[in-house]
Amino acid sequence: MEHRDLEDADPEVYQALNDEIERQESESLEMIASENFVPRQVLQAQGSVMTNKYAEGYPGNRYYAGCKHHDKVENLAKERALDLFGGDHANVQPHSGSQANFAAYAAVLDPGDKILGPVLAHGGHLTHGHGVNFSGELYDFGTYAINKETERFEKEDILEAAREHDPDLIVMGYSAYPREFEFEMFREVADEVDALLMADIAHISGLVAGGKHPEPFPHCDIVTTTTHKSIRGARGGMILCKEKYAEDVDKAVFPYTQGGPLMHQIAAKAVSFKEAQRDSFEEYAEQIIKNTEALAEGLRNEGLKLVSGGTDNHLVLVDLRNEEVTGKQAESLLEEIGVVCNKNMVPYDPESPFVTSGIRLGTPALTTRGMKEKELEQIGEMIARRVKNPEDGKMEEKMKEKVSEILEEFPLYENSKVKY
């Protein structure tokens, strides 16, 4: 077979990949709370010959021959996952967080069973019962809401919703909730109504792995996550569970919802979990918390209101209901100065999901670049001033320059070119 380098074989894609390195490196401050930058060793494992194999089944029990090295990396990924997150059993094959949720529900429920999940506009994910998603169609969802006063999930509200819906399973875990996920409190509610408890820790898994957020086990029966958000690993999903559900979880992933696993991704998951076991990852998680607190401080200093008043984790949700701009307008104002974030519903938002009254800002990616409290506080103040002065063109120019300066000071992949 003729082997050619990508540069030679496909100059157009090669160019796009290098342009993307440039975009990530020097065009914007990445503040989308679900995004991060993986270390080079993760990219290397992803771009490896592990992609060439069909490995349907599980280590030691595959449908095809020739899987010994695949067994090795999958077992490493599983062992490391259990070390980081607890639980008795790990399945590292889900292709994404949504696939993990699909399989997790299928493992412990039948179609038509009852699930209690968060109101979508209060921080849940599409897979938590949205009408456009499989979950809303296959299961009978009821919802619990954020408390209007405290802007947090409170036990009495959840208990009331649980008593009314009488669910078989309660799902907790959010994409836009700036406070601690209270596994123990949800367990108490689940026990009251005799339901299983599932936590979707996609957003906070890096904080859990780094020891900066309480652990989901032993409170939860089943836990799902993505492997590419705050945990800074290969893109994909994972399920962890108690021994009792291990066999059902494995069957639900393969053959029920997936075929051959993406073994290059699983190798890269193993590599990123090893990174997360290092002491340096604990420092990273700690810095995320400090940076988000500094960001919140900067935003509040300049008069912006934060949902629940602040943050315990890697993100803040800015409430723009008292400001002149909507979430949509704020998102594009910020994009113009090189701050990339997303508009987001705030609890009890009067605007539509396409407009919204909020923006969500996360710090995992900037923390990976090496930024600390000083930069995040400055960035918070800058964001607030921009949002409060949408007409000020001079300010816009100055801020663009400031963003470029910060980016230059914190290089990312340092003059990388795509090479395999």
Ligand SMILES: *Cc1c(COP(=O)(O)O)cnc(C)c1O
């Ligand atoms: C991101 C996310 C998911 C889905 O992950 P995908 O890999 O995009 O399918 C599921 N649940 C929560 C809470 C998330 O934040």
